Amino acid sequence: MATPEFPQSLGGSRGCWTLHGRRSRGYRGRVSIYHALESSPLLTVFLVVAAGTALGAVRFGPLRFGAAGALFTGLVLGALDPALGKGLALLQTLGLALFVYTVGLAAGSTFVRDLRRQYPLMLVGIGTLIAATAAAGLAGIALGVDGPMIAGAFTGAQTSTPALAAASEAAGSSEPAVAYSLAYPIGVIVSILAVAAVAGRAWPARHDQGGNSAEGLDAASVLVSKETSLCEVPGYADQRVRLSYLERNDEVRVVRPDEVLRQGDRVLVVGQRADMEVAANYLGAGLDQHLAHDRTYVDFRRIVVSNRAVVGHTISELDMPGRFGGVITRVRRGDVDLLGRDDLTLEYGDRVLAVVPRPRLRAVRAFLGDSERKISEVDALTMGIGMALGLAAGLIKIPLPGGGTFGLGAAAGPLVVGMVLGALERTGPAVWGMPRAANLTVRQLGLLFFLATVGLSSGDDFAAAAWSATGLKVGVIAIAVTAVTAAAFLGGGRLLGLSAARTCGAFAGVVGQPAILDFANSRVTDDRIESGYAALFALGIIVKLVLVQVLVGL
Template identity: 50%
Template sequence: MSIVLDFLAAHQLVTILVVLALGALLGQIRFGPLRFGAAGALFMGLVVGALDPRLGQGLGSIKALGVVLFCYTVGLAAGATFISDLKRQWSLMVAGVVGLAAMAAAALGLGRLFGLTSPHVAGLYAGVLTSPAIDAAQEATQGAGDTLVGYAISYPVGVIVAMIMVSFVAGRKWPATKDNTSMAEAGLTAVSTVVDRETSIRATPGFTDDQIRISYLLREGEMQLATPDDDLHVGDQVLVVGNPDDVERAVEHLGHRSKKRLTDDRNTVDFRRFLVSNPALIGRRLGDIDVRGRTNGKVTRVRRGDLDMLANDDIILQPGDRVLAVVPANRLSDAADLFGDSEARVSQVDALSLGLGAAMGLVLGAILVALPGGLKFELGAAAGPLVMGMILGAVHRTGPLRWDLPHATNNILRQLGLMIFLACVGLASGPAFTSQALSWHGLGIVVVSTVSLILGGLILLVAARRLGLSAQRAAGGFAGFVGQPAILGYANSLANDERIDSAYGALFALGTVVKIMLVQVIALL
């Protein structure tokens, strides 16, 4: 056994890869309603790290790389919708601040009942909330050993408790009167419709509001592409595309459903999905691209990952998007030339923009700000790349630099970074966890961490429901509130909903700032 441990201690990459493999196996096992997924790397890291303290030493740079990859790619994905969602999410962000303050107060009060020191409480607060504030906690407590003990024990407690809470929320449906409808949840449908009244395309409910698209127009046996200026006559047939409810309203206005599917006739007008790989289109508004002039057609849908969106002028095209274009049959090649339609090109990672963006995030995270009362503030290697990613994700492109990553590439880098980060945390925390977990102080840390997290989480989740926000936005907000990457991954595995990532990014960034300040206050009391 000692020979194996000596080998693993001398070859850190082998150790990490073994933990990743074993963690993947553990992550697939169901424990009641739970399946740890990527968090399996954390628990296997704790087990392997407990075998020999050497296995968790010197992993700082590797762990930092993992958290940078994860946070930067999450920021890019969330940044695209953060500004538009800010009006909905500001109240949830305020509730998150209240919840974090309540957690700090509860942890201090309960910690004293269990005889925990201030360094214990500062460490457990940073650990149960998976916060980069552990660096600020260690500095504020002058590197006290109790700080890392509290962090090591509370970290896995936070993962388990948060997963249980998310499992009760992410898949629920409750009244969400102040939230937008999820595009992933609503889906899109296309209905061939017979026109029973004299009207126009612009007069159709939802058309001018970008809630529906009308593509095909069959008139007197001739198929043509519909244009916004077309008047519709009795007996015409059109194809209406949009969310089911919006399409139903449009069909009721126009006439009735047709027994004929207009898309079956592809002799004159055809449709196809094209992969967006043309660099000139990346980061551009769809409305700024002359699709009509260059193809004599129109785009009705944009598919990004598993999300199918109705095409409107404000959609920003990203590499790897698949646009459904309706064009004259003889112009399909022109459409392919316009969008690129190259798997080889889109699979190439833009290392310049990825490296530059992540590096700027690290620089932002390293900026140290002195606050009144001797407190210091630094975003760190997690929140800095996240905030920078959100900024660049909202900007999309700067001159020739295209910040967006293909959806599949973003997911791969995100998962890779997450698993590396969790494996390193587990390996480094294993010895402290096993030495203290079964002690009186260890029990106290488990209880204080559990109760305080449940209290703070309930404040956030109850507020989200009372504010009329969806359960999915609440789940994403809670994952960001906790700051645990594995919780975000778990929430996304329970519901395919873009609101989860958006809320996570908002609460993670704000929560990191609040945690860094509160953990220093805890250390002083």
């Protein structure tokens, strides 16, 4: 009996058939799985997201891929069956736009504030990225690699997903994604080795104020030994300490902003430990009794900010002393406790520590919102407007000398618009910000969709290049880019007189890699690491979005 032919397009061969003319059970199952995945692209994407997340959680020494696990999982599956990557362009663009827009919203206000305080470090970051771009271009040209692959190697070494999207859009091919996936592990590993060599070093930091994150915020009850106004208390005028409770003549109330403290008063001082101790020593002697333990007349409560009318306003604009006779001493934002400075702008989901007369506590809760449900919701109106503006901005093309054009695209358009709206915080009744938990959720989902679809659509090209001479050349470019970035930036931070902690955090920000940030935090406990990262993260994305388009044209 003749053995029936099996279509070669499905990968069949006579070896897949038994001697009795029947297909093997394993092959039949493999064909049915591929058919199911091809017929349901969303099923494929979510399987890649799930498997990629599991892979990203695995630690390889100090290295963990995180969300990039979805990229590598997609590459493997796409290499096994290139048809699985078809028809995913819309989901890829949507995922990218959601990711960069939410990053922009979160980074907008921080970027504007840090622009004034840390501009020398930002200039070093810009110069470093220009040097790294030059290194990528020179190495690529010397090795005979074309522009799209050079751009992909640059974005992979810099672990920059938005820059990868910009490179892919400019190149109109999967080459940047292939080079990105080859260069990504190299960029992370070399960067971590550079941080390991620098973190914890006690080099001169003449222009860097010491960090106090290990100490956090603290409070102390103090017996006042002399009459003094609040503005004379060290740290009060420049908002480094706050005072809340005041006990005078057996009466407990909240300290007023224009208070004149008298000898024998008992007050509660709040601030970072070093600042709090300076203020307490100036006022008098410490007390064993903690004033906040007596909640008979004055009470305190952590209250969730969920009222739209409050979000986007500074603490001073809320006028807590005038409205309720109270004060906000702390603001819990994410995992960080911030001192309740007058100029601190409240965001959705902040948990403020309000100290108020006990009868006014319910009114304060109603004023601030105190709703867990509301901070888990996304304002579809403002998000829709912001995303539409960002995507529209990406469509604008600016003519360049020589006949070319420059555009922000779907990668940079939503990012820039998100940063502008994040800096504005609110426009009349419209609050542009997003609850932190919701922002992180949307951001993570968008990033996973983007990386999964990129991997699926690039898997075939990746398999062809991974073990070829081109793959080796991409690795060399990635090493050159990362080495130049590390040497230029870490050396520049030291020349500026910044601490090793801030320099390492800023280096992680300019590379844009949370794994490097986590590694730096595991070596040193210092708030300057997070501060440096925040100052350079958004700036690094913007600069790389521009520079990568230069590389594509090589």
